[in-house]
Amino acid sequence: MKKVAVMVMAAFMMSAAMPAFAQMTKEEKDQCLLASKGCMGEVSSIQQKMRKLNAEIKKGKKVYSAEELKKLQDKLKEAEAILDKLNTNN
Amino acid sequence: MSMKKRLLAVAAVSALTVATAVPALAFENEFHGLFRVRGIIDNFDNGLVGKTTPSVSSPTSNYIEQRARLMYIAKANDDLKLITHFEFDSRWGDNSYNSNGTTRNNGGGIGADQTNLETKNIYLDFNIPSTPLNVKLGIQGFDDGYKGIIFNNDAAGLVAKAKMGFGSLGGAYFRFDDATTGSAPATNSYLGVPSATTVAGSTIQNSTPGYLTRDLVNLNAKVNVTKNFKVGADYYLLYSDVLRQTQDRTAINMFGVNAEALAGPVTIDGFVIYQAGKLGDTLFPGNAQKVSSLAANVGAKAKLGPGTLRANALYISGNRDNNTSTRNDFQTINERSTDTPGHAFYAGEMQLMLRNKYNMTSDRAVVMDLNNASQGLLGGYLGYDLAINKFFVNSNVGFGAIARDTTGTHKGDYLGTEINTEIGYKLYDNLTTSVQAAYMVLGDYYKPTSGSWPVNPYTTKLQVNYAF
Numbered sequence: 260m261k262k263v264a265v266m267v268m269a270a271f272m273m274s275a276a277m278p279a280f281a282q283m284t285k286e287e288k289d290q291c292l293l294a295s296k297g298c299m300g301e302v303s304s305i306q307q308k309m310r311k312l313n314a315e316i317k318k319g320k321k322v323y324s325a326e327e328l329k330k331l332q333d334k335l336k337e338a339e340a341i342l343d344k345l346n347t348n349n
Numbered sequence: 350m351s352m353k354k355r356l357l358a359v360a361a362v363s364a365l366t367v368a369t370a371v372p373a374l375a376f377e378n379e380f381h382g383l384f385r386v387r388g389i390i391d392n393f394d395n396g397l398v399g400k401t402t403p404s405v406s407s408p409t410s411n412y413i414e415q416r417a418r419l420m421y422i423a424k425a426n427d428d429l430k431l432i433t434h435f436e437f438d439s440r441w442g443d444n445s446y447n448s449n450g451t452t453r454n455n456g457g458g459i460g461a462d463q464t465n466l467e468t469k470n471i472y473l474d475f476n477i478p479s480t481p482l483n484v485k486l487g488i489q490g491f492d493d494g495y496k497g498i499i500f501n502n503d504a505a506g507l508v509a510k511a512k513m514g515f516g517s518l519g520g521a522y523f524r525f526d527d528a529t530t531g532s533a534p535a536t537n538s539y540l541g542v543p544s545a546t547t548v549a550g551s552t553i554q555n556s557t558p559g560y561l562t563r564d565l566v567n568l569n570a571k572v573n574v575t576k577n578f579k580v581g582a583d584y585y586l587l588y589s590d591v592l593r594q595t596q597d598r599t600a601i602n603m604f605g606v607n608a609e610a611l612a613g614p615v616t617i618d619g620f621v622i623y624q625a626g627k628l629g630d631t632l633f634p635g636n637a638q639k640v641s642s643l644a645a646n647v648g649a650k651a652k653l654g655p656g657t658l659r660a661n662a663l664y665i666s667g668n669r670d671n672n673t674s675t676r677n678d679f680q681t682i683n684e685r686s687t688d689t690p691g692h693a694f695y696a697g698e699m700q701l702m703l704r705n706k707y708n709m710t711s712d713r714a715v716v717m718d719l720n721n722a723s724q725g726l727l728g729g730y731l732g733y734d735l736a737i738n739k740f741f742v743n744s745n746v747g748f749g750a751i752a753r754d755t756t757g758t759h760k761g762d763y764l765g766t767e768i769n770t771e772i773g774y775k776l777y778d779n780l781t782t783s784v785q786a787a788y789m790v791l792g793d794y795y796k797p798t799s800g801s802w803p804v805n806p807y808t809t810k811l812q813v814n815y816a817f
Contacts, residue, residue: 304817305381306778330427344434344490345383345418345816347695348708349469349502 305345309338379422384815385709386415391808393701393713396440399688400717401701403795403803413441415457416709418469428478432489434470438710439463454710469503481511491521493567494581494607495620498644498665498719500565500682502691516571516579526563526685528591529555554594563589565682577611587682592629597637601626601680619647628676642666642679644719648696656735661696667725667753678723678753690718697730698745700769700787701806707785715764715789715806716749725752727762739775741783744768751794761793765805779817785810 291298303311312335316328323331389396392407396414417437424430439457447464449455456463472487485508493499506523555561566586573579585603607620622644627637648661668678682691695706704714716726732745749764766789773783788807795803 302378302380304779306817340492341381341420342816345381345420346814347706348704348712349490349693 305338305342309335309342312338377424379420379424381420381422382817383416383418384813385417385707386413386813387707387709388413388811389711389808390810391806392804393715393806394711394808395713396711398710398712401713401715401806403715403791403806405801405803407804407806412711414710415439415441420470428476430474432470432472432474434468436467436469437465438467439465440710481513482509483511484509491523493585494569494583495605495622495644496646496648496696497693498646498663498681499585499603499605499622500691501693501695502682502684504565504691506565516573517569519567519569519571521565521567521569523565524562525565525682525691526561526589526591527558528561528563529558561591561593563587563591579609581605581607583607587680589629596631597627597629597633597635599627599629599637601628601640615649615651617647617649619645621645622679624680628680632672633674636674638673639675640680641675642668642677644679646696653733655737656733659696659698659730659732659734661728661730663694663697663719663726663728663730665719665721665726665752667721667751668723668755669753671723671755676723678720678725681718681720683718688717692719694719694728697728697747698732698743698769699730699747699767700785700808701789702728702747702749702764702767707812721751723753723755726750727752741773741775741781742770743773744770750792759794760796760798763792764794765792766790780813780815783812783814785812 290296312331315323316331316335320328388411390409390411392409393401393403395410396412415438418434419436420432420434422430422432437456438454440454441457442459443457444451444455445458445460445463447455452464453467454465456465468488470487470489472485472489474483474485476483488503488505489508490503491500491506491508493501500523504523504525506521508519508521510517510519564587566588567583569581569583571579571581583603583605585605587599587601587603589599601624603622603624605620605622607618609616609618624640624642624644626640628640629637632638643664643666645664646661649659651658665679665681666677668676671678683689684691690704693704693706695704697703699705699714702715704712704717719726727750729748730745731747732743735742745768747767747769749767750762751759751764752762754762767787769785769787771783771785773781775781786807786809789805791803791805797803
């Protein structure tokens with residue numbers, strides 16, 4: 260039973276510690292503080308999002324199903340509409 | 350360790366894994382926004398909104414205005430999200446502390462600290478499970494499918510669209526006005542039709558919400574005939590009984606067809622809209638005017654050399670005499686205040702003749718409302734967009750004439766020719782700076798019977814634009 264408890268505790272500690280490991284960079288310098296890169300909770304700008312979507316769409320049917328490609332294309336149209344909405348007077 | 354204990358351990362570890370994975374299922378937060386500053390020197394704009402009538406006396410204005418927009422999207426999953434969009438506008442030096450009695454479009458005066466938050470959009474966007482139906486519910490922008498000439502603005506409503514094998518089916522409902530007791534800013538402004546028919550000052554007596562309203566209804570279908578050829582059909586109803594205490598109701602039916610075809614490097618699109626119905630008017634208290642009017646457009650875009658060539662032609666029908674029982678001028682949708690259109694034709698890419706897509710608090714044009722005081726419009730617009738590395742140049746030439754001379758007093762129908770350009774540089778992926786300039790040579794429409802011609806309008810702008 261002791262072994263079970265140790266395993267459970269270890270699993271819990273590891274699972275709880277994982278996000279912290281994931282945030283660490285290979286470099287010792289904190290790039291978030293230094294250059295506002297790789298920060299926790301970093302979100303894509305609308306241009307980055309469009310670029311990522313375009314890159315995934317280019318992978319085509321080798322990677323994505325037709326349905327998934329359609330979904331990515333719809334998301335690209337949505338991102339373009341957001342940028343248009345932000346920029347255009349209404 | 351016995352099998353039972355191993356199973357227990359595996360179960361416990363699995364439970365913990367699931368428990369720690371829960372945050373990954375939480376909301377996705379999307380933040381987007383815009384910040385734009387424009388320094389303007391021109392002779393046709395005074396930092397306000399409305400039609401500009403070229404005049405002999407056209408003093409030079411110089412001012413700087415800014416706009417910030419913030420958009421937050423709370424995305425529960427791909428099928429459900431809340432979109433919120435806010436705006437802050439001001440002209441440098443205009444006012445602070447709400448001390449001029451106004452709030453929005455202010456706050457650039459010394460001290461700043463102005464209550465100037467505007468809510469553009471708040472709506473829910475969701476898919477109905479096990480159906481192809483998407484619904485947008487709340488205060489939102491709308492794409493009318495006709496390059497914005499019917500309705501291109503924000504309003505409260507419901508938009509539904511179902512993706513079908515052949516294309517899509519959709520519908521929309523917007524409540525533009527729900528009028529309670531008060532003085533109408535101008536009589537026909539509540540009808541949503543052009544100020545040319547305005548007789549200002551009627552008073553509305555009503556304490557029952559929903560009794561006096563202006564609404565827009567749309568039904569639409571899109572068919573993908575082939576991969577490169579799409580056709581759409583729409584029915585719109587603009588209905589207003591806001592002023593039924595003093596005049597007949599307005600009910601304008603619009604029947605539209607639009608199409609887009611891709612032929613090699615060329616994309617061609619266009620539309621035709623026919624309006625029929627009745628228009629409430631104080632001139633005809635118990636008997637509305639009949640409406641029979643038309644709008645049409647053809648556009649093309651093609652890769653040409655290192656850039657892209659654009660072309661658009663627009664026809665908005667006009668009317669000879671507004672005092673007769675039938676109206677042939679295309680009835681455009683306006684906001685409540687007169688001469689503030691709820692529509693636009695940004696595809697022309699004009700800076701003086703028509704409203705420009707970059708306009709902010711200062712939003713003026715020679716043809717502000719496409720109804721153009723019942724005179725309509727015949728416009729031709731050509732443009733060329735060129736991008737070389739981080740530099741870009743967008744140049745346009747536009748030709749405009751009225752479709753009908755309502756008064757019959759002008760020397761000609763030709764409004765003028767506009768040439769404009771925007772030369773820009775991308776400092777970053779999402780930060781651009783540009784110089785814009787436009788000049789309009791006035792046509793015979795403005796030719797004086799005697800004396801001097803009005804001064805040709807011009808504008809020059811320096812713009813910094815950050816969108817993220």
